[in-house]
Amino acid sequence: MKFHIITIFPEAFENFLSTxxxxxxxxxxxxxxxxxxLNEFAKDSSGHVDxxxxxxxxxxxxxxxxxxxxxxxxxxxxxxxxxxxxxxWKTLTQETVEQLSDDMSECIIICWHYEWxxxxxxxxxxxxxxxIGEYVLTGWELSSQVLMDSIIRLIPWVLWNASSHQEESxxxxxxxxxxxxxYTRPQEFRGHKVPDILISGDHKKIExxxxxxxx
Ligand code: ADE
Numbered sequence: 001m002k003f004h005i006i007t008i009f010p011e012a013f014e015n016f017l018s019t020x021x022x023x024x025x026x027x028x029x030x031x032x033x034x035x036x037x038l039n040e041f042a043k044d045s046s047g048h049v050d051x052x053x054x055x056x057x058x059x060x061x062x063x064x065x066x067x068x069x070x071x072x073x074x075x076x077x078x079x080x081x082x083x084x085x086x087x088x089w090k091t092l093t094q095e096t097v098e099q100l101s102d103d104m105s106e107c108i109i110i111c112w113h114y115e116w117x118x119x120x121x122x123x124x125x126x127x128x129x130x131x132i133g134e135y136v137l138t139g140w141e142l143s144s145q146v147l148m149d150s151i152i153r154l155i156p157w158v159l160w161n162a163s164s165h166q167e168e169s170x171x172x173x174x175x176x177x178x179x180x181x182x183y184t185r186p187q188e189f190r191g192h193k194v195p196d197i198l199i200s201g202d203h204k205k206i207e208x209x210x211x212x213x214x215x
Pocket of ligand 1: 085087137
């Protein structure tokens with residue numbers, strides 16, 4: 001999977017890309033990420049990428065720098081899906097993540113700050129609008145990292161084996177329900193005991209217990 005990220009703050013991805021599972025997935029060449037600094041596509045040497053919105057008093061992301069950035073990526077990856085992170089769309093679910101991860105091998109994610117971009121970017125270029133919840137963030141770098149993480153962990157061999165995410169909260173295997181409780185040693189902690197069935201060794205009963213205890 002290849003992600004092309006357009007942002008004015010590429011440095012906001014440093015920790016995310018160099019930590020834990022995401023770092024390992026990149027090391028194994030299962031994932032690659034290209035960062036594009038939006039200011040380099042500005043109309044002039046000032047590097048400004050925003051403009052005053054018609055009929056409003058505030059600045060929004062202007063259409064020219066962003067369209068230039070997208071089209072420069074299209075030169076080597078023609079018409080790959082373009083994703084726009086926005087609070088004003090349907091909230092991301094595990095089902096949507098699975099669909100995106102099945103349908104795409106490469107995509108562009110637009111990261112901006114504040115809430116607004118020129119509508120024509122959406123009309124002309126955007127294939128998927130994705131919200132991570134009904135609240136507004138200042139930096140879309142955060143929401144795009146949530147989306148990337150949820151997609152990356154579904155890529156075969158990113159986790160310790162290809163099927164380790166099949167039985168987890170919201171998975172098809174668990175009927176999109178939340179996972180059952182998990183216990184480790186000691187068998188009793190502050191008066192709370194591990195359920196007897198889990199230490200019975202009876203796999204049939206354990207499977208039934210898991211099913212009956214989905215949250
Ligand atoms: N950008 C700002 N807020 C967001 C949200 N809740 N989801 C996705 N992108 C966003």
